[in-house]
Amino acid sequence: MDIRVPRLAEGVESATVANILVSEGGKIEKDQVILELETEKAVGPIPSPASGRVTKIHVKEGDEVAIGQVLISLAEEGAREQAPKEKRDQLGKAETGVPAPQEPARATEEPLAGEYRYESRSGFPPPASPSVRKIAQDLAIDLTRVKGSERGGRITLEDLKAYIQHLQQLAYAPKAAAEKAEKAVAKGVDFSRWGSIQKERLSSLRRKVGQRMYDSWSTIPHITQLDEADITELMSLRKKYGPPFEKKGAHLTLMPFALKAVAAVLKKYPIFNSSLDEAAGEIVYKEYFHIGIAVDTEAGLIVPVLRDVDRKGLLDLAVELNELVEKTRQRKISLEELQGGTFTISNQGGIGGGHFTPIINKPEAAILGLGRGALRPMVKKGKVESRLMLPLCLSYDHRLIDGAAAVRFMNELVQALENFPEKALKG
Amino acid sequence: METLTTEIMVLGGGPGGYAAAFYAADKGRKVILVDRAERLGGVCLNFGCIPSKALLHATKLIREANESSARGVSFGAPKINLEKLRAWKDSVLEKLGQGLSGLSQKRGVELLRGRGYFEDSRTLRVETKEGQRFISYEKAIIAVGSRPAMPPAFDLGNPRVMTSTEALEIEEIPKNLLVVGGGYIGMELGTVYAALGSEVVLTEALSSILLGVDSDLIRPVMRFAEKAFKEVRLNAKVVKMATSGKQIKVILTVNGEQREEIYDRVLVSVGRAPNCKDLGLENTKVTLDERGFIQVNGQRRTSDPAVYAIGDIVGGALLAHKASKEARIAVEAISGESSSFKDVIIPAVVFTDPEVAWCGLTEAEAKEKGISVQVARFPWAASGRAMTLDRTDGLTKLIIDPQTERILGVGIVGAGAGELISEGVLAVQMGATAKDVADSVHPHPTLSETLMECAEVFYGYSTHTLARKKG
Numbered sequence: 061m062d063i064r065v066p067r068l069a070e071g072v073e074s075a076t077v078a079n080i081l082v083s084e085g086g087k088i089e090k091d092q093v094i095l096e097l098e099t100e101k102a103v104g105p106i107p108s109p110a111s112g113r114v115t116k117i118h119v120k121e122g123d124e125v126a127i128g129q130v131l132i133s134l135a136e137e138g139a140r141e142q143a144p145k146e147k148r149d150q151l152g153k154a155e156t157g158v159p160a161p162q163e164p165a166r167a168t169e170e171p172l173a174g175e176y177r178y179e180s181r182s183g184f185p186p187p188a189s190p191s192v193r194k195i196a197q198d199l200a201i202d203l204t205r206v207k208g209s210e211r212g213g214r215i216t217l218e219d220l221k222a223y224i225q226h227l228q229q230l231a232y233a234p235k236a237a238a239e240k241a242e243k244a245v246a247k248g249v250d251f252s253r254w255g256s257i258q259k260e261r262l263s264s265l266r267r268k269v270g271q272r273m274y275d276s277w278s279t280i281p282h283i284t285q286l287d288e289a290d291i292t293e294l295m296s297l298r299k300k301y302g303p304p305f306e307k308k309g310a311h312l313t314l315m316p317f318a319l320k321a322v323a324a325v326l327k328k329y330p331i332f333n334s335s336l337d338e339a340a341g342e343i344v345y346k347e348y349f350h351i352g353i354a355v356d357t358e359a360g361l362i363v364p365v366l367r368d369v370d371r372k373g374l375l376d377l378a379v380e381l382n383e384l385v386e387k388t389r390q391r392k393i394s395l396e397e398l399q400g401g402t403f404t405i406s407n408q409g410g411i412g413g414g415h416f417t418p419i420i421n422k423p424e425a426a427i428l429g430l431g432r433g434a435l436r437p438m439v440k441k442g443k444v445e446s447r448l449m450l451p452l453c454l455s456y457d458h459r460l461i462d463g464a465a466a467v468r469f470m471n472e473l474v475q476a477l478e479n480f481p482e483k484a485l486k487g
Numbered sequence: 488m489e490t491l492t493t494e495i496m497v498l499g500g501g502p503g504g505y506a507a508a509f510y511a512a513d514k515g516r517k518v519i520l521v522d523r524a525e526r527l528g529g530v531c532l533n534f535g536c537i538p539s540k541a542l543l544h545a546t547k548l549i550r551e552a553n554e555s556s557a558r559g560v561s562f563g564a565p566k567i568n569l570e571k572l573r574a575w576k577d578s579v580l581e582k583l584g585q586g587l588s589g590l591s592q593k594r595g596v597e598l599l600r601g602r603g604y605f606e607d608s609r610t611l612r613v614e615t616k617e618g619q620r621f622i623s624y625e626k627a628i629i630a631v632g633s634r635p636a637m638p639p640a641f642d643l644g645n646p647r648v649m650t651s652t653e654a655l656e657i658e659e660i661p662k663n664l665l666v667v668g669g670g671y672i673g674m675e676l677g678t679v680y681a682a683l684g685s686e687v688v689l690t691e692a693l694s695s696i697l698l699g700v701d702s703d704l705i706r707p708v709m710r711f712a713e714k715a716f717k718e719v720r721l722n723a724k725v726v727k728m729a730t731s732g733k734q735i736k737v738i739l740t741v742n743g744e745q746r747e748e749i750y751d752r753v754l755v756s757v758g759r760a761p762n763c764k765d766l767g768l769e770n771t772k773v774t775l776d777e778r779g780f781i782q783v784n785g786q787r788r789t790s791d792p793a794v795y796a797i798g799d800i801v802g803g804a805l806l807a808h809k810a811s812k813e814a815r816i817a818v819e820a821i822s823g824e825s826s827s828f829k830d831v832i833i834p835a836v837v838f839t840d841p842e843v844a845w846c847g848l849t850e851a852e853a854k855e856k857g858i859s860v861q862v863a864r865f866p867w868a869a870s871g872r873a874m875t876l877d878r879t880d881g882l883t884k885l886i887i888d889p890q891t892e893r894i895l896g897v898g899i900v901g902a903g904a905g906e907l908i909s910e911g912v913l914a915v916q917m918g919a920t921a922k923d924v925a926d927s928v929h930p931h932p933t934l935s936e937t938l939m940e941c942a943e944v945f946y947g948y949s950t951h952t953l954a955r956k957k958g
Contacts, residue, residue, distance in 0.1 A: 182848065182858045182888050182895050185830045187918020197825045212893040212920035 062130040063108060068099055068395050075099040077123045078264055082114050082132070094132055097125070098264055103359075103391050112136040122264070178204040178213070188215040196220060265360045276422040281458040284417040284429075285466040288449045289477040291433050295448055301485045310378035314430070314450075315353070315407060319377050320484065321476035322428060323349045323370040326403060329469045333402045335423040336460055343460065352401035352421055353381065355388040356411075363421060364388045365401040374484055409433065415451045425460050428473075429453035450477065491597075493519045495821065496611055496624035498603045498766075501529020503798030503810030504630035505587055510818045512594040519597045519622055521613055526584035527591065527598075529632055530799075531807040533580060534652040539675055541576040542655065543838055546682030550715075550840070558877065567683060573657060603631075605767035608793045612767075626793055626821045629773075629781065630810065631766065633759040633799035641667070641755050645730045648753045651676060661685050661751035663717070665737055667725050669696035671837040673756035674708070677716060678840055680754075687716040688750075690723040690739060700843055701850045703864070704900040707880040708839045715840075728753060761800050778802065785827035786820035787813050795821065809833045832916045836905035841880055844908035847896035847915035848886050860896075861889045863921065865941035867901050869951040872932040878902040883937035885911075885921060887945055892920040894942075903934055910938055921945045 068075055075097035082094045093105040094114075116133040119125055178186040186203045188196070192215055196203045206223045208215035251257045262270075291314070298312055305312040326333040326349055335344045349370040352363040364384045369377065387393045404421040409432040418429040431451030438447040452473065456466050497508040500522030508520040526533060552562040591598055599622070601615035611622045635650035646653065651672050662685065666677040669691030681687040689696070689712065696712065696719065697705050712719050723741040730736075734749050761779050768775070772791035774782045780802035787795050795817040798810030812831055819826035834846035853860040867873035867881030881901020888895055897911025914924055925942035929935050943949035 181890060182853075182860070182893075183856065184848070184888075184893070184895055187891070187893055189917045193830065194826070197827060200825070208918075211922055212888075212891040212918060214918045214920075 061110065061112075061134050061136055063094065063106070063132045063134055065097065065125050065127050065129045065131060066106065067127055068097065068104060074124055074126045075104075076264060077119045077121050077125060077131075078103050080117060080119070080121055082117070084114050084117055087111075087113050088134070095119075098268075099395055103265070104395055105392075106131065108132075108134065110134060110136050176205055176207045178206075180204075186215055187212055192217055192220060199224070263359060265362075269361050272422065273419055276419050280420050280422065282417070282420060282455050283458045283463065283466065285454040285456070285463075285470050286415045287452045287454075287470045287474060288436075289452055289474040290438065290447045291450045291477055292448045294477055294480050295433070297480060297482060297485060305375060305378060308375060308379075310375050311382055312374075312378050313381075314409060314433070315381055315405070316374050316377040317477065317480055318405060318407070318428075318430060319351055319366065319369050319381070320374060321473060321480065322351065322403065322405060324476055325469060325472045327370060328472060329465065331461055331465060332426045332456065332469055334425050334460060335402075336425065336457065346402045348400075348402065350400050350402050352404035352424075353384065354404060354406035355385055357389050357391065359391065362388050362391075362393065362398070363401065363404060364393050364397050365399065367400070403427070405430065409450070413451075415453050418453060418455045420455055420457055426454060426456040426469075429455070490610075490621040490623050491519060491599075492623045493517045493597070494625050495519075495628065495818075496521065496622050496626070497628045497630060498522075498611065499529065499630035499632055499798070499800075500524065500527040500587075500598075501630060501632050501798060501810065502531045502807035503632070503814050504529065504628070505591065506811040507628045507630060507797060507814035507818055508596045509590060509594055510815055511821070512596045514818065514822055516818075516822075518595075519599055519624070520591065521599045521601065521603045521611065521622070523600065523602045525600065526580070527587040528580070528584050529630075530634070532583050532587075534655055536807055537580060537583060538576050538655045539651070539672075539679070540838060541579050542572070542657070542679045543675060543840075545572055545575070546679050547840065549682045554877065567660070569657060569660065576655075603766065605770045608771045608791050624793075626795065628787075628814070628817050628821075629766070629789075629794060629796040629800055630798045630814070631762045631800050632810075633761050633805055635672075635756070636758045636760040637755055638757065641725070641728050641753070643728060643730055643735075645735065647730075647733075647735050647751065648728060648755060650755055654680075654754050657683070659752075663688070663750050663752075665690065665725075665735075665748070665750040665753045666756060667753060668756040668758070669693075669698075669719070669721075670756060670758065671697065671839070673754065674712065674837060674839045676754055676756065677712070681715045688718045688720065688748075689716050690720045690725060690741075692722070692724045694721055696721070697837060697839075697843065699849075699851070700837070700845065701884070701898050703850075703882060703884070704843050704845065704898050707841050707882070707900050708837070708843055710880070711840050759799065759805055761802070763800065776802065785829050787817040787828065788820060804833050804835060806833065806835065832912055834908050834912045836908060838905060841878065841901045842904040843898075843900045844904040844911075845896065845898040846908055846912045847894070849896055849898060850884070850886055853886060853895075858895075859889060861887045861945065863887060863941050863945035865937045865944055865949065865952060867934075867937060869940070869949075870932075870934065870937050871951075872934050872936065873901065875932065876902060876934075881934075881937070883907075883941045885924075885938075885941050885945065887921050892922060892945070894919055894921055894924065897938070899937075901934065901937075907934055907938065910935060 078096040078098040080095045082088055088094060088108050090111045091107045094108045095106050096103045097106055112134040114132055115135045118130045187208060188203055203215060206215050206219055209219050210216055294317055302312050330345050333346050333349060337344050348368060350365045350367045351369045352365045355362050355364060366380060366384060401424060403424055404427045406418045406427060407430040409430050412432050414431045416429050418427045420427050433448045433450040435446050436449045437444050454466060454470055494517045495511045497504050497518060497520045500520055505527055508518045511518045531537060549565050599613050599615060599620060601613040604612045606612050609623060613620045635652060637650060641648055654676050660683045664680050664685045664687050666673045666687060666689040669689055673689060674696060677687045677689050695705060696709060720741055723739055725737060725739045727738040728735055731749060734751055735753050737748050737750060739746055763775060763779050771794055773789040773794055776782050781789055781796040781800050783789055783796050783801045787797050789796050797813035797817050799805045813828060816826045816828050832846050834844060836842060836844040850862055863885045865883045868879045873879045873881055884898045885894055886896035894914045897915060899907050921942040924938060925946060929939040940949045940951060944952060
């Protein structure tokens with residue numbers, strides 16, 4: 061049987077193969093994870109629907125795959141072992157009943173124009189047959205730029221064809237070519253000239269985060285409004301209700317309070333819960349309040365979404381939040397759980413930090429950054445008092461939101477945090 | 488007399504020239520081939536490769552018959568009929584020469600016999616028996632080759648001082664023969680004369696015979712020569728020669744010590760010189776290098792856009808098959824193709840006993856150029872086939888890039904090495920790895936197995952030797 065790319069999530073048509081966890085010829089069990097697909101910011105495991113032996117892997121890591129595309133061919137348990145047709149032809153009739161020898165996996169990387177260079181320690185040209193060499197010469201192709209797929213890097217006619225096709229694609233995609241060229245320039249600096257260095261390959265998640273950050277930062281005019289909220293009272297509430305919450309299996313942190321307060325303010329200022337549809341020239345107001353939470357994982361930044369925050373009690377929020385963060389850290393989060401956010405909170409308080417300027421999670425309109433609460437001398441009713449002050453940083457899309465609106469939003473939020481109603485904790 | 492016109496004029500009928508003329512004709516070009524000799528084939532067919540191999544074959548039998556008695560098969564002493572031997576050799580040359588004429592005729596290549604002289608870049612004057620002819624051409628390919636070098640100090644005008652050309656005529660079997668120069672010609676012809684019964688003394692000015700060849704490949708040849716020749720003198724320099732009655736007086740220094748010796752005949756084999764003189768090259772834009780070879784680019788075009796040159800006349804390896812390959816490149820270049828001599832692997836064979844053959848990178852060259860390589864060796868003492876031939880005096884070696892395991896060079900010494908090297912050429916030219924050769928099944932029992940087993944030695948699992956694991 062063939063295992064195909066399943067429906068991943070609403071609106072997701074394709075994914076990138078992040079990890080292949082099985083090898084050709086290997087036996088696998090039903091529900092064993094065969095590979096991981098990456099979309100947007102999530103890596104989703106693809107379990108095998110049956111037990112059997114992997115006869116062929118049709119994709120390689122880094123491949124873009126679409127729904128329905130064949131990932132892996134499986135010889136199901138009990139079914140007769142069958143060598144792929146062309147292999148049978150090659151081996152002839154003598155091989156009946158003998159498992160086909162495994163084909164070694166092909167080189168995983170595509171030859172990339174402008175990046176690959178054959179390095180000759182011996183002074184010999186890149187290995188290729190005279191006929192391939194002649195064709196390359198006739199076409200004025202520099203073989204040192206063609207990556208060979210055969211033993212010892214020998215270049216076949218197929219490799220040459222693939223390279224030429226790649227060049228052609230580049231030629232017809234001038235923008236991509238320009239970007240490649242830019243990258244090549246950046247790559248040109250040899251840092252090892254000034255001391256020892258270490259290199260690490262960019263993970264696909266890192267690349268994705270980078271692309272999104274760059275896109276958001278370079279296309280949205282950001283303003284960051286800074287303020288502080290006195291959370292002395294809030295923290296005493298937390299202290300008071302911490303133990304009973306704990307008994308119900310919920311760890312009460314600042315975040316459920318912040319979620320609740322933000323949801324309330326968003327309701328009052330819907331522009332902060334909107335998105336700009338540039339193509340249609342419309343502002344899309346969302347009547348639901350799904351708040352994304354920036355989670356720092358080993359692999360990098362992932363933002364799962366907590367749904368309908370306005371309709372949930374503090375206890376539910378606390379429980380759900382813990383689950384969501386845990387799932388995200390273990391990268392077991394589903395794609396659905398990463399989509400549909402209307403606003404994002406990035407809380408650095410757990411680590412430390414004061415004010416910062418968060419980048420908006422496109423296509424949302426704003427993001428709230430939280431620093432770490434710190435004791436400050438504050439004047440209250442003419443007297444200096446020690447108060448716990450929480451740094452608040454609100455970045456917003458200035459195309460949608462004016463400064464005045466941001467100040468109002470911030471004032472409201474500060475109020476909501478400073479005067480958090482105790483009854484909300486009594487559930 | 489009217490001027491002949493043609494697209495391509497090839498000057499010189501050796502393995503470079505006739506190959507160029509035939510190939511051009513096969514590509515539908517109008518070709519005139521000019522050669523001064525009666526018989527096509529150049530030095531290769533008439534005074535080089537072919538006659539020397541014919542003689543080596545005939546004389547090899549003498550040695551084999553000799554050694555056969557140890558294997559229980561004895562023959563009487565050989566009787567040598569020099570005239571018959573020469574006639575057989577000449578018959579081989581005649582057959583080949585006629586073959587070439589026939590091939591030339593069938594292709595419609597016009598043959599013009601006579602000495603050629605460039606009047607200008609586009610005109611060649613030919614001195615034929617019937618008088619002067621002029622050829623007006625679009626492109627010329629010069630393939631006039633080389634001749635044995637004869638230093639003035641040795642040029643006595645005495646037929647007893649021979650070059651390879653005369654030596655191949657074997658007018659007589661001298662009682663003693665001095666071979667000056669331990670290159671491949673000296674070694675091969677020394678072997679012929681020694682087998683025919685001459686006492687051969689070979690002198691080489693440098694520290695080794697077959698200079699440039701890896702020393703482990705030379706060793707078995709040196710061992711043979713020391714046995715077959717009366718003496719092999721290294722670091723010995725011939726200073727002067729003089730006619731002394733029916734003999735030649737030779738003054739030489741051996742390890743700095745001067746000696747005077749008398750020989751019946753002397754063979755001077757100290758290299759070859761390009762045939763650039765009296766060609767009228769000064770009437771073209773062709774330029775020569777400091778050693779007198781014609782300067783060409785990768786397409787074998789000279790500094791004159793209408794003139795190409797191939798073979799010995801352009802220097803490099805002075806080998807027939809190099810000339811033939813260059814012939815293809817030049818004709819393709821003239822036809823507008825982008826062929827180039829770049830990255831062409833030219834094998835070399837020395838037909839000594841045992842033969843030495845190599846291609847690609849040599850171990851010595853790798854060392855000299857600081858190229859990091861790993862060398863795998865398979866001694867023929869471990870080859871069953873070599874044992875049945877009673878010829879375990881051989882060695883097969885592979886020069887391998889340790890990073891990619893690509894075979895960069897192959898060296899073979901042993902009986903039939905000249906035939907075996909072609910697999911090495913294919914491997915190097917195709918960019919094969921040692922694994923490719925190790926994985927290709929070779930028939931048993933053959934000497935070709937030594938190539939496969941040598942590749943296996945690289946991986947540490949050769950069946951018939953205990954090879955060290957690949958480090």
